[in-house]
Amino acid sequence: MSSIVRATSAQRAAAWQIIDDYCRELEIVVRDEPADVERYFDEGSGVWLASDDEAVTGCIALRPLPAVAPDAGEVKRLYVRPAARGGGIADDLLDALEDYAAEYYRELYLDTKDDLLPAIRFYERRGYVRIPRYNDNPQATIFMRRMLR
Numbered sequence: 001m002s003s004i005v006r007a008t009s010a011q012r013a014a015a016w017q018i019i020d021d022y023c024r025e026l027e028i029v030v031r032d033e034p035a036d037v038e039r040y041f042d043e044g045s046g047v048w049l050a051s052d053d054e055a056v057t058g059c060i061a062l063r064p065l066p067a068v069a070p071d072a073g074e075v076k077r078l079y080v081r082p083a084a085r086g087g088g089i090a091d092d093l094l095d096a097l098e099d100y101a102a103e104y105y106r107e108l109y110l111d112t113k114d115d116l117l118p119a120i121r122f123y124e125r126r127g128y129v130r131i132p133r134y135n136d137n138p139q140a141t142i143f144m145r146r147m148l149r
Contacts, residue, residue, distance in 0.1 A: 002057055002089050004096045007047040012037060015047040018059045022079035026116075029139050032077075039063055044073070044104040048096045050080070050089045057084035060093040062101055065109055068134050073105040078119070090122060102148045111140035 007015045016037045023031040040047045040061050050058035058080035065072040075097060080089045101108055110128065112119050120142055128144035135143075 002050045002052055002084070002087070002092065004048055004050050004092050006096070006100065007041075007049050009041060011047075011049060012041070014049060014056050015040070015059065015061075018049065018056050018079065018081075019047070019061070019077050021081070022059065022077050025079075026113075030137060046097070046100055047077075048093050050084070050093055052084070057081050058089045058093055060097050062097050062108075064104075068109060069107065071104075071106040073101050073108050075108050075110040091126075094126060098148065106149055107145055107147050109134055109143070109145050111135060111137050112142045112144070113139055114141040 016032075016034050019032050019037060022028070037047070039045060040063060045061075045063045047059060047061045049056050060078045061076040062073050063076060065074040075094075078090060078093060080093075098108070109131075110123065111134075112123070114120070123144050126146070128146045131143050131145045133140075133143050
C-alpha cells in the first residue's frame with residue numbers, strides 16, 4: 001500500500017532523487033538540477049511523493065504557468081518506478097496534485113512525448129485533451145490541458 005504526501009522541505013533530497021531517476025529513465029534532455037527542485041516548494045507548487053514501507057515509489061510535480069495564463073498550472077514529472085507500476089499509484093499522485101491545484105488554478109497543462117503511449121492514454125482517460133504547443137520543450141511532441149473549474 002502506498003501513501004501519497006506533498007513533500008516538505010525535509011524531503012527535498014528524496015524529491016530530487018526520484019525526479020533525477022525519472023529524467024535518466026526517460027532520457028530527458030532538459031533536466032532539472034538540484035537547485036531547480038526548489039521552485040516546487042513555493043505556494044501554488046509542490047512535489048508529491050508516493051512511498052511504500054521501504055522507499056519512494058513515485059512522484060509528480062506542479063508549478064505555476066503564468067506565461068500561458070495567470071490561473072494556469074503545469075503538471076511535471078509524473079513517474080512511478082517500474083516495480084511499482086500497475087497498482088494505481090499514478091492515479092493517486094495525479095488526484096493529490098489536482099486536489100491541491102484546484103485551490104490555485106483553473107486549468108492544468110502538461111507535455112509529453114509521442115512514444116510514451118501509456119502516459120498519453122492515462123492523461124486522456126483522466127480528462128486531458130490535446131492542444132497546440134504551449135512551450136519550447138525540445139522533446140515534447142504532445143501538449144495537453146484539463147480544466148479544473
